Amino acid sequence: MTEFESVIERGPQTLAEERRERAILVGVDRPGLKWPLASSLAELERLADTAGAETVAVTTQRLDAPNPRTFVGSGKADQIAELARAHSADLVIFDDELTPSQQSNLEKAVGRDVKVIDRTALILDIFALHATSKEGRLQVRLAQNQYLLPRLRGMWAHLASNRMGGGVGSRFGEGESQLEVDRRMVRKRITSIKRELAHLAEVRAVQREGRYASGMFKVALAGYTNAGKSSLINRLTGADVLSYDKLFATLDSTTRKFELPEGREITGTDTVGFIQKLPTTLVEAFKSTLDEITGADLVLHVVDASSPEYEGQIEAVREVLDQIGAQDIPCLEVFNKVDLLDDEARGALARRHPLALAVSAATGEGIDGLVARIAQAAAAADEHLEVLIPYQRGDLVSLAHERCHIVSEAHEEAGTRLVLLAGPAYAPTFAPFTAGE
Ligand SMILES: Nc1nc2c(ncn2[C@@H]2O[C@H](COP(=O)(O)OP(=O)(O)OP(=O)(O)O)[C@@H](O)[C@H]2O)c(=O)[nH]1
Numbered sequence: 151m152t153e154f155e156s157v158i159e160r161g162p163q164t165l166a167e168e169r170r171e172r173a174i175l176v177g178v179d180r181p182g183l184k185w186p187l188a189s190s191l192a193e194l195e196r197l198a199d200t201a202g203a204e205t206v207a208v209t210t211q212r213l214d215a216p217n218p219r220t221f222v223g224s225g226k227a228d229q230i231a232e233l234a235r236a237h238s239a240d241l242v243i244f245d246d247e248l249t250p251s252q253q254s255n256l257e258k259a260v261g262r263d264v265k266v267i268d269r270t271a272l273i274l275d276i277f278a279l280h281a282t283s284k285e286g287r288l289q290v291r292l293a294q295n296q297y298l299l300p301r302l303r304g305m306w307a308h309l310a311s312n313r314m315g316g317g318v319g320s321r322f323g324e325g326e327s328q329l330e331v332d333r334r335m336v337r338k339r340i341t342s343i344k345r346e347l348a349h350l351a352e353v354r355a356v357q358r359e360g361r362y363a364s365g366m367f368k369v370a371l372a373g374y375t376n377a378g379k380s381s382l383i384n385r386l387t388g389a390d391v392l393s394y395d396k397l398f399a400t401l402d403s404t405t406r407k408f409e410l411p412e413g414r415e416i417t418g419t420d421t422v423g424f425i426q427k428l429p430t431t432l433v434e435a436f437k438s439t440l441d442e443i444t445g446a447d448l449v450l451h452v453v454d455a456s457s458p459e460y461e462g463q464i465e466a467v468r469e470v471l472d473q474i475g476a477q478d479i480p481c482l483e484v485f486n487k488v489d490l491l492d493d494e495a496r497g498a499l500a501r502r503h504p505l506a507l508a509v510s511a512a513t514g515e516g517i518d519g520l521v522a523r524i525a526q527a528a529a530a531a532d533e534h535l536e537v538l539i540p541y542q543r544g545d546l547v548s549l550a551h552e553r554c555h556i557v558s559e560a561h562e563e564a565g566t567r568l569v570l571l572a573g574p575a576y577a578p579t580f581a582p583f584t585a586g587e
């Protein structure tokens with residue numbers, strides 16, 4: 151069971167013991183938004199909670215387009231400053247990505263001791279909190295540094311006031327400002343992290359090749375964060391992957407073997423969850439982890455059927471799947487958490503998605519049907535063979551039982567006669583023993 155396990159997961163750390171930071175959330179309603187603002191802000195509140203911040207106020211504004219200086223209008227920025235004072239907030243979180251200059255202008259407007267961050271920074275923070283494996287931590291550091299690079303100017307302005315002695319630039323080589331030194335340092339760091347990641351990616355590729363060479367059918371579970379991917383992999387494989395009612399509980403992919411009812415062994419891989427407005431820096435940084443999806447034979451797109459936003463979540467996941475080049479891999483939509491639906495909601499789901507599977511990782515409902523569909527997909531590429539295997543090749547008979555679907559088996563004088571369905575990786579092994587009637 152453990153031979154394909156790529157990482158050991160620990161429970162995420164939480165900031166529960168510390169005083170929770172107090173956050174004000176800001177959303178801007180504007181034409182063409184894909185996602186209703188209220189639900190995007192509800193999700194932002196969950197993200198803040200996962201990062202250890204308590205939401206003390208939420209404020210919104212309707213605009214035709216974001217203000218280039220402060221994202222919100224200048225009156226709204228003053229109002230946010232007032233709110234922050236009134237609620238003794240530590241943190242203002244914008245639901246959209248701010249440009250570096252918007253961020254620093256807003257920080258000036260709100261005051262020194264209140265941090266202004268955006269959704270991307272918040273997600274990076276949660277990833278940093280939850281990353282456990284070496285690769286996961288490096289991927290997060292890469293994304294963090296890439297996020298930081300264009301924002302260094304603001305950081306420098308902030309640090310300048312604390313700097314001891316010497317005027318700005320006085321301690322550096324001619325023509326080189328502190329800002330340039332800082333940027334160079336961050337670029338160097340990015341290069342060295344990338345180098346380390348490339349090395350780990352090679353190791354991962356070798357492991358994956360081992361799995362490919364095994365010829366086992368590979369299933370990857372993908373989906374929106376908190377949809378129940380880890381719970382489902384646990385249900386399917388009897389594994390014990392951490393599942394947690396927090397966003398982004400899983401950052402490292404974990405691969406387990408499991409057996410279909412017919413006896414054939416296949417692999418299942420749990421992966422990092424997606425979210426709407428997923429920062430592109432994160433998608434790029436997590437490329438090698440996400441390769442687990444692009445390398446699969448079948449993707450199970452796990453959907454939280456109990457979420458009021460499940461249609462939007464499906465859309466967001468499909469976008470990321472396209473972005474990582476997984477659009478052509480056979481994909482099965484699996485609607486999870488149906489135990490939370492009443493009859494009416496179940497009916498609505500069945501009408502909207504007549505072909506989709508309805509399951510519950512919690513109760514086990516629908517899991518047999520799901521396994522049957524996986525088995526069907528695994529058999530789709532199979533070749534139908536009738537072989538006669540001499541008794542001294544008992545190893546091949548065992549291999550057939552483990553990795554192929556056996557239709558019939560008979561013991562004859564010359565050997566074991568098998569009618570079997572073999573995947574593309576095994577058909578060539580058995581083909582030389584093809585037998586007639
Ligand atoms: N009621 C119910 N709850 C479920 C079901 N499946 C998962 N959950 C719960 O949903 C929450 C999220 O489950 P996970 O398995 O951690 O979800 P995930 O998709 O792996 O989430 P991330 O790793 O954060 O992306 C947990 O609290 C689970 O107990 C289900 O079928 N029914």
Ligand SMILES: [Mg+2]
Nearest residue numbers: 379380399400
């Ligand atoms: Mg998970």
